[in-house]
Amino acid sequence: MLKLVEGARDACLTAHDVGVLAWDSVRHAGYAVRRHKLLFRQLFEVGNSSLLIVGVFGLFVGLILVLYGGDQLSRFNQEKYIGLTGLAVVWEFGPVFTAFILAGRIGSAYAAEIGTMKVSEEIDALQVMGVKPEAYLAAPRLLACALMLPALVVYADFAAMMGGAGMAWVSVRVAPSEFFRVFFQYLEFKEMARSLIKAVVFGGIIAVTGCYHGFRTTGGAEGVGKSTTASVVHSLLAILVADYFISRILLAL
């Protein structure tokens, strides 16, 4: 019982700290924009390092979805609607899978970078030179993730559609033109917008979680390893939980 109370208190404290860090990063977004070199480096890092893997991921998601979807639809002779699998990509698979990839690649790198700086007194050095670590380190990373993730999601969606269209032809003989016609007929603008809003929030979650674990690193190289792992696990969890709540809120609108 006491454990439970303590756990709840710790969770509240953590939530508070994460909230403060998130707010500080947003508050200092102006600094990151002024120091555009810092921001561009982070944007490049996020976009460039994930391009190939996000593309391959998207392609295979498209292939698999259409493979199963085609199989199911052909039982009811409704193969012509196979283009609808694209909607699932836009709703869920695009944003969530891309966010998962970024949590593994970028969030963990943030925790490791900032954690290493923490244990080698670089963060202290930054502070005594009058620079807020939240402004110099967290803000550019938050902006980079929140801006770059939507772009990567569109790109992943595109790759998935290419894979899906190809698979539709191979497995159920639906021409790509037909595939895309159905897809665009049923795709609404607000669904695309919903997907991008999710991407922005997921990007924020990845950056803040990574930075948070970096900043609270203690105890040398071992501590850095722990932070890195924790950042990935926690962002994956937070992304799914946020996905549920955002979906509920946006669907209600």
Add this chain to the structure above:
Amino acid sequence: MIEVRDLVAGYDGTVVLDGISLSVEAREIVVIMGQSGCGKSTFLKHLIGLQKPISGDVKINGIDVAHMSEEDYRAFCRSVGVLFQSGGLFNSMTVGENVAFPLREHTKLAEPVVDIVVKLKLQQVGLPGIEGLMPSALSGGMRKRAGLARALALDPTILFLDEPTTGLDPIIGAGIDALILRIRDIYRATMVVVAHDIASSMHIADRIAIFRDNKLVELGTPEQIRGSPNPYVQQFLNRQPDRTDHPTESFGYLR
């Protein structure tokens, strides 16, 4: 002028500093000495407001460093130079960029001027021409001195140096001692220096503070410290080991 009153400090739960009171006059060099792990670095981090005391306070020129507004702290940092025990260099930047960092952050100097100042500062610490190297390519002693060059970049009026000469050879170490004295005399800087080397501390210090077991046990001019009746201070100055008669059986088990 730095005033520390009844400072109690520690890390979640454990007390590392217990009721330290100490004041440092303007243009004075106070050297902090004491055994490894007695809280010297922790003390320094409280003086610069990086860590918040459990109780007591630290005032620099009358302002409480732990509770400054963001703007005040930034202005405070402009006049302060800090050398961390590990050097604290940014490993993702070259040495030159490291030294230039505070200049770019706090001044509007043109880039060619920044370059000149960087060269000058590196020259002062005996490392001319290394501005293009990455910190990972430096030896321990070179990292220390590069960190010192960065701490000096803004010609600070208050300097906090955590073991500036530890790990340096005697010649370079003596050079750094001379540099510290010159900075005090030319720039009229106030300094708090953590050091282990007794001869060097006696040479540069106006006053020496000796820490033991979370407390300040002795404070005075080098002469007063030398003549201190405190047996611990004498043991410390004369480099006598603790008499913890290690049972000799505990050696040799692996033979």
